[in-house]
Amino acid sequence: MTDPNNERDCTNRHMGCHRMAALTIAAVMLGALVLGAGSVAIAQDSSAIGGGAAPVLKVDTGDTAWVLMSSALVLAMTMPGLALFYGGLVRSKNILGTIMHSLIILCLVSLIWIFFGYSLAFGPDKGGLIGGLDWIGLSGVGSDPHPVYGPTIPHQVFMLFQLMFAAITPALITGAFAERMRFSALLLFAALWSVVIYAPVAHWIWGGGWLGKMGALDFAGGAVVHISSGVSALVCAIVLGKRKGYGTDYMAPHNLPFTLLGTGLLWFGWFGFNAGSALGANGLAGSAFLATHAAGATGALVWMCTEWMHRGKPTVLGVASGAVAGLATVTPGAGYVGPMSAIAIGAFAGVLCYFAVVWKGRMGYDDSLDVVGIHGVGGVFGILATGLFASKAVNAAGADGLFYGNAAQFGIQAVMVVAVAAFSVAGTWLILKVVDASVGLRVSPEDESTGLDLSQHDERAYS
Amino acid sequence: MKMIEAIVKPFKLDEVKDALLEIGVQGMTVTEVKGFGRQKGHKETYRGQEYTIEFVPKVKIEVAVQDSQVQRVLDTITRTAKTGSIGDGKIFVRDLGMAVRIRTGETGDTAL
Numbered sequence: 001m002t003d004p005n006n007e008r009d010c011t012n013r014h015m016g017c018h019r020m021a022a023l024t025i026a027a028v029m030l031g032a033l034v035l036g037a038g039s040v041a042i043a044q045d046s047s048a049i050g051g052g053a054a055p056v057l058k059v060d061t062g063d064t065a066w067v068l069m070s071s072a073l074v075l076a077m078t079m080p081g082l083a084l085f086y087g088g089l090v091r092s093k094n095i096l097g098t099i100m101h102s103l104i105i106l107c108l109v110s111l112i113w114i115f116f117g118y119s120l121a122f123g124p125d126k127g128g129l130i131g132g133l134d135w136i137g138l139s140g141v142g143s144d145p146h147p148v149y150g151p152t153i154p155h156q157v158f159m160l161f162q163l164m165f166a167a168i169t170p171a172l173i174t175g176a177f178a179e180r181m182r183f184s185a186l187l188l189f190a191a192l193w194s195v196v197i198y199a200p201v202a203h204w205i206w207g208g209g210w211l212g213k214m215g216a217l218d219f220a221g222g223a224v225v226h227i228s229s230g231v232s233a234l235v236c237a238i239v240l241g242k243r244k245g246y247g248t249d250y251m252a253p254h255n256l257p258f259t260l261l262g263t264g265l266l267w268f269g270w271f272g273f274n275a276g277s278a279l280g281a282n283g284l285a286g287s288a289f290l291a292t293h294a295a296g297a298t299g300a301l302v303w304m305c306t307e308w309m310h311r312g313k314p315t316v317l318g319v320a321s322g323a324v325a326g327l328a329t330v331t332p333g334a335g336y337v338g339p340m341s342a343i344a345i346g347a348f349a350g351v352l353c354y355f356a357v358v359w360k361g362r363m364g365y366d367d368s369l370d371v372v373g374i375h376g377v378g379g380v381f382g383i384l385a386t387g388l389f390a391s392k393a394v395n396a397a398g399a400d401g402l403f404y405g406n407a408a409q410f411g412i413q414a415v416m417v418v419a420v421a422a423f424s425v426a427g428t429w430l431i432l433k434v435v436d437a438s439v440g441l442r443v444s445p446e447d448e449s450t451g452l453d454l455s456q457h458d459e460r461a462y463s
Numbered sequence: 464m465k466m467i468e469a470i471v472k473p474f475k476l477d478e479v480k481d482a483l484l485e486i487g488v489q490g491m492t493v494t495e496v497k498g499f500g501r502q503k504g505h506k507e508t509y510r511g512q513e514y515t516i517e518f519v520p521k522v523k524i525e526v527a528v529q530d531s532q533v534q535r536v537l538d539t540i541t542r543t544a545k546t547g548s549i550g551d552g553k554i555f556v557r558d559l560g561m562a563v564r565i566r567t568g569e570t571g572d573t574a575l
Contacts, residue, residue, distance in 0.1 A: 250514055252514055311508055311511070315510075318510065354511070357510045358510070
């Protein structure tokens with residue numbers, strides 16, 4: 001729980017805390033500039049060394065165009081997609097603060113990724129746990145393809161595509177602590193989280209780490225993105241505590257059309273997220289595109305029917321939530337399952353995630369915008385479902401799941417769920433404690449009732 | 464003179480207004496108000512979280528009339544604002560001590 005003494009202490013030092021955060025960012029950027037200058041020399045060195053025996057990989061223009069386009073699509077998921085999706089769900093006094101979370105995390109994590117995040121996640125493997133710092137400041141990451149990370153696209157394009165994933169993942173978590181987090185705490189939390197949690201988890205699964213070597217299947221980020229953010233969201237909701245007036249005040253979404261606009265942009269961007277993960281303009285991209293769309297549509301319809309039967313009315317927010325649940329759940333399997341399996345996955349997502357958000361009310365934590373119920377539950381189920389429905393007939397580079405005679409794959413998927421969830425819980429808890437001790441996690445009760453827009457940014461959305 | 468205050472469903476406003484003009488009422492004041500009676504508000508559900516909205520939007524019509532007109536106005540409002548379901552609203556009648564037409568300074572019934 002937030003230490004009330006510290007909170008009061010930090011309220012007195014209110015301006016000081018903010019300035020400190022701003023100064024820290026400035027210092028990091030300055031350090032990176034120095035480092036960047038140094039890395040130019042290193043890059044030149046390594047290109048001289050690497051010029052020898054490595055096979056020549058040819059860049060494919062179609063593949064490159066598709067992955068560049070997909071990177072832009074994933075950017076649109078964070079801003080304005082997720083920003084509006086979350087912005088519409090909060091009260092009108094908090095919409096700017098909420099949009100700001102997604103917007104500024106996109107900027108902040110992009111730079112971290114370029115400076116050293118990418119190297120930590122995808123750099124040469126160190127003991128299966130983390131990437132080395134060989135590619136710090138993107139030295140050695142140029143226009144030539146990497147033999148493993150997309151052999152037909154420039155290495156830089158692969159790095160950019162992954163940058164967008166690194167940016168959206170911490171932005172997803174912000175829904176859990178919406179309407180009550182101090183802005184300086186948000187910056188510090190997002191920076192630490194992307195380095196301490198995201199980079200290692202991405203390395204374990206995609207960067208040549210231990211889970212990838214075990215044969216764990218996560219096509220576009222069911223574990224890397226959705227379990228890591230969903231489970232961390234649960235820890236955030238518990239550590240920060242409920243919003244003031246939770247359960248008594250009227251906290252209904254203030255602008256559902258914004259949320260629906262965000263839903264549409266998320267859905268649109270998800271084609272880049274999942275079909276782009278084929279890293280080429282090919283049949284696999286088409287099949288992942290189809291699985292993504294089928295699961296999203298099914299999730300929406302099944303959530304609507306479940307709610308209609310359970311509550312008596314089909315809600316528009318329910319359809320939007322079901323679509324996002326279906327899309328999140330099919331993410332890890334998108335490139336390994338056929339359309340019928342994708343529909344089955346979407347259907348389960350619609351029912352499971354619906355009851356997860358409904359039961360949240362009884363669990364006593366305030367996961368304000370349902371990150372746990374949709375991304376956490378959807379991510380866990382999606383990773384396990386990949387272990388059931390995956391088929392080599394769809395993607396020869398993948399594996400067969402339990403339903404195709406390979407029970408071992410389901411076990412590997414379960415190990416991935418437990419490892420990523422446990423690491424996210426421990427790491428996020430630690431980060432929150434550090435942030436609370438340094439700048440304080442929550443805004444003061446007065447600032448909370450004023451709203452983030454005025455208290456954190458001196459602006460209002462609607463005047 | 465009496466002041467008649469009718470709290471009615473918003474979508475009935477036009478019908479009530481037209482009927483009152485027909486029986487010779489010359490003016491009225493209309494306000495958007497919120498409140499509840501036996502209808503007790505309504506429920507909103509967002510992702511399974513229910514909110515009870517106690518105060519329901521209504522329209523308040525105020526009409527000042529001569530004593531002789533009171534019954535006709537009450538009958539007209541009752542007839543036109545009625546849907547037969549709960550939440551149709553209420554009418555309150557009070558004594559009106561004085562009325563002044565600002566432009567001419569006329570007072571009493573002639574000012575209405």
